Amino acid sequence: MGEPMAGHLLRAGAELTVWNRTPEKAERLRAAGARVAATLGELGRTCEAVFLCVRATEDVRACLEELVVVAQPGTLFVDHSTILPQGALEFHEWLRGLGMRFVDAPITGGSMGAQNGQLTIFCGGDSQDVAETIELVRPYAKRAERVGGPGAGQWMKMANQIAVGGALIALCESLCFAEKAGLDLSQTHELLGGGAAGSWAFENYGPKVLRRDWSPGFTIDNQVKDFVYCSEAAKRIRANIPCTELVRSLLAEMQSEGKGGLTTAALFEKLCSS
Numbered sequence: 428m429g430e431p432m433a434g435h436l437l438r439a440g441a442e443l444t445v446w447n448r449t450p451e452k453a454e455r456l457r458a459a460g461a462r463v464a465a466t467l468g469e470l471g472r473t474c475e476a477v478f479l480c481v482r483a484t485e486d487v488r489a490c491l492e493e494l495v496v497v498a499q500p501g502t503l504f505v506d507h508s509t510i511l512p513q514g515a516l517e518f519h520e521w522l523r524g525l526g527m528r529f530v531d532a533p534i535t536g537g538s539m540g541a542q543n544g545q546l547t548i549f550c551g552g553d554s555q556d557v558a559e560t561i562e563l564v565r566p567y568a569k570r571a572e573r574v575g576g577p578g579a580g581q582w583m584k585m586a587n588q589i590a591v592g593g594a595l596i597a598l599c600e601s602l603c604f605a606e607k608a609g610l611d612l613s614q615t616h617e618l619l620g621g622g623a624a625g626s627w628a629f630e631n632y633g634p635k636v637l638r639r640d641w642s643p644g645f646t647i648d649n650q651v652k653d654f655v656y657c658s659e660a661a662k663r664i665r666a667n668i669p670c671t672e673l674v675r676s677l678l679a680e681m682q683s684e685g686k687g688g689l690t691t692a693a694l695f696e697k698l699c700s701s
Contacts, residue, residue: 428507428534429480430456431541432567437461439566446470467493476503476563480534483652484510491518500526505560507548509533509588511656512581513663519552519577528553530560531577533584535591536569537631537645545569549587551580585660588653592674594628599695602636606699612637632692644690647678651687654678 430452436443437459446464447453453463464470471477471494479490487508494504504522506515506529515531522529530552540546548564548571550557557573564571574583601624605615616637620629635641654675661668674694681687681697 428538428541429478431538431544432478432480432507432546433461434459435544435567441566444470444474468497470494471497471502472499474502475499476505476559478505478507480507482508482649484508484514484656487514487518491522495522495525495527498527501528503528503530503556503559505530505532505563507532507534509584509653509656510581512578512585512660515551515581516578528556529577530556531580532560532564532571533580535584535587538643539631540569541567547571549574549580549583551575551578551582553577582660585657588650588657589668589671591628592650592654592657592671594626595632595691595694596670596674596677597624598626598628598632599636599692599698602633603695603699632690635690635692636695639696641689641693641696643688644692646688647681647691647693648687650691651675651678651682 433443433445433456437456444462444464445453445456446467453461457463464473467490477494477498479487481487481490487506487510491504504527506518519529519531530550532548532550534546534548536546544567546568548568550560550571550573552560553576554573561571574580601619602612602615606612616629616633619625620633654671657668657671658675677694677697678691681689681693686693
């Protein structure tokens with residue numbers, strides 16, 4: 428996700444420094460004109476705004492621990508990762524105490540959204556910091572909005588992932604049913620996707636199901652991680668998310684079978700194998 432987003436910033440004329448834990452992943456950005464920092468600390472010393480896009484809460488914490496010891500007061504940290512809402516709130520308070528700024532700005536739209544510059548971004552933080560963030564992310568955002576104070580971006584992302592889980596199982600369950608009923612899957616996908624059953628999952632994951640293409644995309648491993656966060660967040664506010672818990676359990680079973688690196692649409696196979 429980070430590479431195409433950075434590419435949009437370069438094409439918009441931004442002066443960009445990048446860093447990746449796997450150095451070779453930054454080479455195409457170097458060729459496109461980005462400066463590649465040798466270390467995360469080097470990046471932190473030279474940038475007024477730092478964008479993070481990593482996997483989990485603990486990864487964000489590890490990056491920030493390296494960055495804050497070298498960053499200048501007033502540095503704006505924007506986190507595009509999906510993490511625990513409580514973690515985002517803690518990071519905001521921690522950085523504010525150091526004279527720095529933090530906006531939780533998780534993204535949705537998938538890898539294609541990043542490549543096409545059509546991501547939706549949920550921003551949580553102080554209004555002035557979010558306004559600055561929205562201007563910076565315009566090259567790769569279809570829509571970016573402030574959804575509340577610190578942590579609110581992650582609460583909105585949890586709501587998003589809950590809806591994603593429901594759409595995923597609906598797609599896989601529907602097409603599995605159609606296949607077992609002897610219906611033509613291509614015709615089923617076309618007809619249902621153009622009516623009331625249509626969804627982002629039907630449009631984007633449906634073709635992968637038809638091809639039995641389980642390459643990511645968004646992996647089962649990452650989706651389960653997000654659903655764990657949804658569960659923890661739901662417990663904190665006493666919300667019931669039974670459908671999400673069902674999808675989480677099914678995907679976790681696939682993880683245990685060594686399928687965590689597949690796209691989440693591979694849930695179709697699990698449902699049809701029973």
